[in-house]
Amino acid sequence: MSMLQAVPARERTPGDRTHVVVLGGGYAGQLAAQALAVRTDARITLVNDGDRFTQRIRLHELAAGGAPAAPRLTDLLAGTGVTFTDDRAEALDPSRRRVLLRDGGALGYDQLVLALGSRADPTALPGPVHDVSTASGAERLRARLAGRRRTVAVVGGGLTGLELVTELAEAGHATTLVTAEELGADLSPRGARHVRAVCERLGVTVLDGRRAAAAHDGGLTLADGTEVAAEVVVGTVGFAVPDLARRAGLAVDDHGRVRVDPTLRSTSHPDVLAVGDASAATRPDGQPLRMACATGLPQAQQVARTVASVLAGTTPAPLRFRYALRCVSLGRRDGLVQFVHADDSPRDVVVTGRLAAAVKEAIVVNALRVQRHPRIPTSA
Numbered sequence: 598m599s600m601l602q603a604v605p606a607r608e609r610t611p612g613d614r615t616h617v618v619v620l621g622g623g624y625a626g627q628l629a630a631q632a633l634a635v636r637t638d639a640r641i642t643l644v645n646d647g648d649r650f651t652q653r654i655r656l657h658e659l660a661a662g663g664a665p666a667a668p669r670l671t672d673l674l675a676g677t678g679v680t681f682t683d684d685r686a687e688a689l690d691p692s693r694r695r696v697l698l699r700d701g702g703a704l705g706y707d708q709l710v711l712a713l714g715s716r717a718d719p720t721a722l723p724g725p726v727h728d729v730s731t732a733s734g735a736e737r738l739r740a741r742l743a744g745r746r747r748t749v750a751v752v753g754g755g756l757t758g759l760e761l762v763t764e765l766a767e768a769g770h771a772t773t774l775v776t777a778e779e780l781g782a783d784l785s786p787r788g789a790r791h792v793r794a795v796c797e798r799l800g801v802t803v804l805d806g807r808r809a810a811a812a813h814d815g816g817l818t819l820a821d822g823t824e825v826a827a828e829v830v831v832g833t834v835g836f837a838v839p840d841l842a843r844r845a846g847l848a849v850d851d852h853g854r855v856r857v858d859p860t861l862r863s864t865s866h867p868d869v870l871a872v873g874d875a876s877a878a879t880r881p882d883g884q885p886l887r888m889a890c891a892t893g894l895p896q897a898q899q900v901a902r903t904v905a906s907v908l909a910g911t912t913p914a915p916l917r918f919r920y921a922l923r924c925v926s927l928g929r930r931d932g933l934v935q936f937v938h939a940d941d942s943p944r945d946v947v948v949t950g951r952l953a954a955a956v957k958e959a960i961v962v963n964a965l966r967v968q969r970h971p972r973i974p975t976s977a
């Protein structure tokens with residue numbers, strides 16, 4: 598529960614320090630709070646629903662029986678001056694610059710950073726479907742799979758689906774991957790060939806170019822009527838963002854993500870900034886950034902620069918971001934590093950095998966390390 602007193606912004610006295618509230622203590626929000634502490638003398642409060650930092654990019658490992666660390670946010674924030682409150686934001690009141698919390702309190706702010714992440718979209722695939730989009734979802738799947746070899750159908754051939762299905766296959770489960778696109782459609786031909794070869798080696802049955810229509814207790818029904826028998830179905834298609842911003846009247850895109858300018862300030866409410874999966878941030882050419890740590894971490898550092906500029910009365914510089922590579926784990930001993938152009942389209946350059954697995958592991962370790970060291974550069 599919250600240990601904070603509610604401090605409505607309008608009750609502040611002129612001598613008070615600017616209060617920046619960050620909602621969401623995941624990859625983008627925790628780093629934003631840390632970077633704000635380094636770059637500004639503002640009073641900073643981080644609100645998260647739980648005192649654990651979830652390494653979301655390791656949740657497929659958790660589901661398959663691994664035990665990724667989940668450090669306490671209070672430990673990550675020790676010595677930074679950031680106040681942590683373990684509570685859930687229920688609603689925003691932008692006209693009065695307040696966040697309404699689950700414990701009944703209200704938290705006033707001068708600048709608000711929304712970093713609420715995303716969750717599996719429950720409407721994406723009807724029926725009994727597991728997911729690995731949250732720690733609790735991955736724990737439930739882990740419990741379901743524990744103790745014996747299961748038949749598992751993973752729906753979705755994006756990076757999360759690939760990482761999950763190979764991890765589960767390597768853990769000994771009988772896996773099927775169902776994907777509407779051709780396997781590796783957004784990779785280079787070499788990258789796609791490697792992914793297919795690893796699936797074959799691990800015994801993953803690949804049904805690509807096939808659309809899943811619904812899950813049921815015995816498995817999956819595909820759009821063409823084919824039945825796929827499975828004890829467990831896991832969906833990795835479709836992610837939804839919390840509806841706080843939409844409900845509060847902020848400008849959002851069709852997915853509910855906050856529309857932001859190039860400095861990551863809301864286009865409708867400039868004292869609100871948005872980062873990570875919940876932000877509709879774009880590259881300078883207008884291309885939407887994909888939901889990823891790779892895009893969320895640079896956004897978090899940008900938010901600190903923007904707020905520092907605003908407080909100093911200068912014009913904030915825009916986010917500069919270019920894609921460099923996509924890294925996929927394919928079990929613990931294989932992987933794919935797909936080099937990409939600045940716009941994320943694949944180049945014909947890949948690294949595969951154990952070296953790629955090591956590169957991916959180093960990137961995942963660094964994504965946690967930067968949470969304690971917010972000055973480490975996070976983009977090319």
Ligand SMILES: Cc1cc2nc3c(=O)[nH]c(=O)nc-3n(C[C@H](O)[C@H](O)[C@H](O)COP(=O)(O)OP(=O)(O)OC[C@H]3O[C@@H](n4cnc5c(N)ncnc54)[C@H](O)[C@@H]3O)c2cc1C
Binds near residue numbers: 622714
């Ligand atoms: C299995 C898996 C593997 C992935 N692998 C990769 C990868 O290899 N590379 C990559 O770049 N990306 C990867 N991703 C995507 C990446 O995890 C997300 O893009 C990233 O976590 C987004 O960061 P975020 O801070 O926006 O959200 P999150 O990390 O989800 O954090 C959001 C935080 O907000 C909290 N929160 C939500 N609502 C509230 C509320 N109302 N009140 C208070 N707190 C709230 C949540 O509890 C959470 O702590 C992967 C995702 C999954 C699921």
